[in-house]
Amino acid sequence: MTATVIVGMLCVHLLCFGAMFWLISRRLQGDGLGMDMFALGNAMLGLAYVLQLLGGAPGWSAQSVLNHTLTLCTPLVYAVGGLRFFGRPAPLLRPLLTLALVYTAAQGLAHWLLGPVARYAMLALGMALMFAAMVWALVRVMRGVGRDLRVEMALFALLIAGLGVLNAIKFVRLLQDGLPALDMTLRFQSVFYIYMSFLATVLAPAMIWLVLRRLTDALRAAAEHDPLTQLLNRRGLLAGLEAHFRSRSAGPARLLLLDIDHFKRINDGHGHKAGDLVLQRAAEALRLALRRGDLCSRTGGEEFVVVCFDASDEGAALLAERLRAVIERHQVELPGAKTALRCTVTIGVSQPFHDAGGFDPAMQEADAALYRGKAAGRNRIEWSLGRGGATEAGTLQPA
Numbered sequence: 001m002t003a004t005v006i007v008g009m010l011c012v013h014l015l016c017f018g019a020m021f022w023l024i025s026r027r028l029q030g031d032g033l034g035m036d037m038f039a040l041g042n043a044m045l046g047l048a049y050v051l052q053l054l055g056g057a058p059g060w061s062a063q064s065v066l067n068h069t070l071t072l073c074t075p076l077v078y079a080v081g082g083l084r085f086f087g088r089p090a091p092l093l094r095p096l097l098t099l100a101l102v103y104t105a106a107q108g109l110a111h112w113l114l115g116p117v118a119r120y121a122m123l124a125l126g127m128a129l130m131f132a133a134m135v136w137a138l139v140r141v142m143r144g145v146g147r148d149l150r151v152e153m154a155l156f157a158l159l160i161a162g163l164g165v166l167n168a169i170k171f172v173r174l175l176q177d178g179l180p181a182l183d184m185t186l187r188f189q190s191v192f193y194i195y196m197s198f199l200a201t202v203l204a205p206a207m208i209w210l211v212l213r214r215l216t217d218a219l220r221a222a223a224e225h226d227p228l229t230q231l232l233n234r235r236g237l238l239a240g241l242e243a244h245f246r247s248r249s250a251g252p253a254r255l256l257l258l259d260i261d262h263f264k265r266i267n268d269g270h271g272h273k274a275g276d277l278v279l280q281r282a283a284e285a286l287r288l289a290l291r292r293g294d295l296c297s298r299t300g301g302e303e304f305v306v307v308c309f310d311a312s313d314e315g316a317a318l319l320a321e322r323l324r325a326v327i328e329r330h331q332v333e334l335p336g337a338k339t340a341l342r343c344t345v346t347i348g349v350s351q352p353f354h355d356a357g358g359f360d361p362a363m364q365e366a367d368a369a370l371y372r373g374k375a376a377g378r379n380r381i382e383w384s385l386g387r388g389g390a391t392e393a394g395t396l397q398p399a
């Protein structure tokens, strides 16, 4: 009786959370982070348990065959959902139909050749193997695409491993005791379904938590990046600066303000789209030319801000010259145009600063230096006053 009530509650639980997953997947764009698959998996498992409740005593019947096929196919659907959650495209229909047909045929064969117990034992063994494969996949995910969700993946692996062990025990009990092992009044059956119910209670909110984490991470990334170049925006730059200065051993930072020369002419001569392309290519070139750990951002229009950490005067001068030269050498191929576009930048360099509060004054210093660089002819590096003089294109003059 207890096990039957638990199975009933389990059905309600699976179907309600299935409906919630489906609603969530409808609100999400793209493949809905795999939530539609989790909805389908829950619906299939819920239906399988409804069939079990309606089916009565264990034995051969169309309901029971469908129940077993649905149950065995569910881990596959969840696995496809998991892959889609991590952005891996995974087909569903063909593998699912193949598995369903093959397993239905296998049930007929097992029943016909080995008797009714074989069909139930086959399901228990099949489920144990499926769950073992899921645990193995989750461990791989923890080391790869799901590194940021290591704790959650470990919890999932542990819970699913428990289900695998219970199915393996069920398999052994079926071989030993035959169909009486499935008697719902047995203690093992109660434990089995209480564990299933516990899983359905824990895993469903955990799934919603994973989706929430993914969405909030994506929101934060969008709020801190420039959509055109994918570089940091001002907010992202400030967050990076604060993170750097939180470390006790943080060294001083220096700010380089880069402005593309005569950018308006590019827009006017080749169109706004060409201007956008130039900005994107310049961003790529800057990103590749920077040291790991330095920050690069587009703070507006054709202006980029680079923050380098722990740079001596000499190091900052070398970096500024490298960035200037990289842009000067860079060629941007425009679709349909015979000749590639080239551009140059003028760079204003600030004095070193030692905390995030130094950002605004550094910006003003670099801006004033940049202004002088523009007035002096462009394509050059200008230091904040008190540091050094202007650097003509291609020459170095550290402070």
Ligand SMILES: Nc1nc2c(ncn2[C@@H]2O[C@H](COP(=O)(O)OP(=O)(O)OP(=O)(O)O)[C@@H](O)[C@H]2O)c(=O)[nH]1
Residues within 6 Å of the ligand: 228, 259, 260, 261, 262, 263, 264, 265, 267, 271, 272, 273, 274, 275, 276, 279, 300, 301, 302, 374, 378
């Ligand atoms: N394509 C494109 N153009 C932009 C974007 N943001 C700003 N601009 C344009 O960038 C141009 C900036 O022009 P100005 O401020 O006169 O500067 P400039 O022509 O580069 O001249 P100097 O800086 O003095 O060398 C303007 O025409 C803006 O419309 C953008 O996201 N995409």
